Amino acid sequence: MSKPSVLVARAVFPEVVARLREHFEVEDNPTDTIYSKPQLIERLQGKAGAFTTGSERIDAEVLAACPQLRAVCNMAVGFNNVDLPACTARGVMATNTPDVLTETTADFGFALMMATARRITESERFLRRGEWTRWAYDMFIGPDVHGATLGILGMGRIGQAIARRGALGFGMKVIYHNRSRLPAGQEAPLGARWVDKATLLREADHLVLVLPYSAESHHAIGAAELAQMKPGATLTNVARGGIVDDAALAQALRDGRIAAAGLDVFEGEPSVHPALLELPNVVLTPHIASASLATRRAMAELAADNLIAALGCGPRAGRPPSLLNPELLAAR
Ligand code: DGY
Numbered sequence: 038m039s040k041p042s043v044l045v046a047r048a049v050f051p052e053v054v055a056r057l058r059e060h061f062e063v064e065d066n067p068t069d070t071i072y073s074k075p076q077l078i079e080r081l082q083g084k085a086g087a088f089t090t091g092s093e094r095i096d097a098e099v100l101a102a103c104p105q106l107r108a109v110c111n112m113a114v115g116f117n118n119v120d121l122p123a124c125t126a127r128g129v130m131a132t133n134t135p136d137v138l139t140e141t142t143a144d145f146g147f148a149l150m151m152a153t154a155r156r157i158t159e160s161e162r163f164l165r166r167g168e169w170t171r172w173a174y175d176m177f178i179g180p181d182v183h184g185a186t187l188g189i190l191g192m193g194r195i196g197q198a199i200a201r202r203g204a205l206g207f208g209m210k211v212i213y214h215n216r217s218r219l220p221a222g223q224e225a226p227l228g229a230r231w232v233d234k235a236t237l238l239r240e241a242d243h244l245v246l247v248l249p250y251s252a253e254s255h256h257a258i259g260a261a262e263l264a265q266m267k268p269g270a271t272l273t274n275v276a277r278g279g280i281v282d283d284a285a286l287a288q289a290l291r292d293g294r295i296a297a298a299g300l301d302v303f304e305g306e307p308s309v310h311p312a313l314l315e316l317p318n319v320v321l322t323p324h325i326a327s328a329s330l331a332t333r334r335a336m337a338e339l340a341a342d343n344l345i346a347a348l349g350c351g352p353r354a355g356r357p358p359s360l361l362n363p364e365l366l367a368a369r
Pocket of ligand 1: 113
């Protein structure tokens with residue numbers, strides 16, 4: 038029996054591609070070309086599965102043009118690049134890579150928040166420019182992190198892991214806003230308090246965004262929300278571009294409405310709003326929150342496990358470990 042064909046849409050660890058070859062005819066992308074939509078559709082012809090990353094948009098048009106597709110396995114916890122209802126309607130299994138990146142992403146989110154508050158990159162640039170000629174009492178003065186109020190918007194697994202770092206490691210007071218409140222048993226060890234969004238904005242010294250991107254979370258932080266934040270507060274986004282209105286943020290930073298921002302994700306990335314590039318009080322990183330070697334490997338392995346299982350191979354045949362549309366199983 039011939040093996041099913043799959044597309045690995047971006048360059049990925051060779052050992053993961055080799056594992057996929059044990060089960061499938063694999064078209065991989067070692068040159069890491071970013072496919073346009075027509076190129077993606079062309080590459081997906083005759084493929085039963087796709088190993089994707091956040092840079093491939095799998096929408097209704099792509100699905101309609103690739104009727105043989107049975108599984109889309111995203112190497113990311115976020116799946117806003119995949120039209121999940123359209124996949125479900127066509128019986129295409131969709132998967133993501135939750136859990137394996139939680140702690141690494143939380144480490145990075147916390148580091149980015151600290152770098153933002155304590156002006157690490159701004160002061161490093163000053164030193165490298167040779168401008169450091171003497172100590173001064175107010176040089177790169179900024180807010181404390183320890184003991185401050187940590188506000189978390191989106192209290193899923195990564196939000197909770199950031200809250201743990203803040204509460205247990207840095208004695209921070211934790212407030213959060215989420216659609217659903219955590220059970221008391223999860224709030225208590227962190228001393229975490231659910232608040233409405235307006236209170237979160239008003240009380241947080243350091244606001245960290247960790248919510249998924251969707252039509253509802255688009256521009257969840259815009260000019261009106263920034264205007265409600267404490268003067269002197271910081272904003273950190275390790276979730277998705279588009280949750281923050283980047284133009285409004287640049288204006289708020291320029292006006293000194295808030296002290297600083299740390300951004301790992303951007304609207305329209307890899308483009309970055311030019312106004313943000315000009316500002317000294319923004320720490321900018323290129324969507325690397327999950328980029329530890331162990332975690333990126335674990336994400337790739339999990340995406341491969343999902344693809345192998347979704348296409349009926351391996352020990353979990355038919356039951357991918359992180360299936361986003363389990364209703365398809367019930368329908369079989
Ligand atoms: C994720 O897993 O969603 C990260 O943002 C990497 O894309």
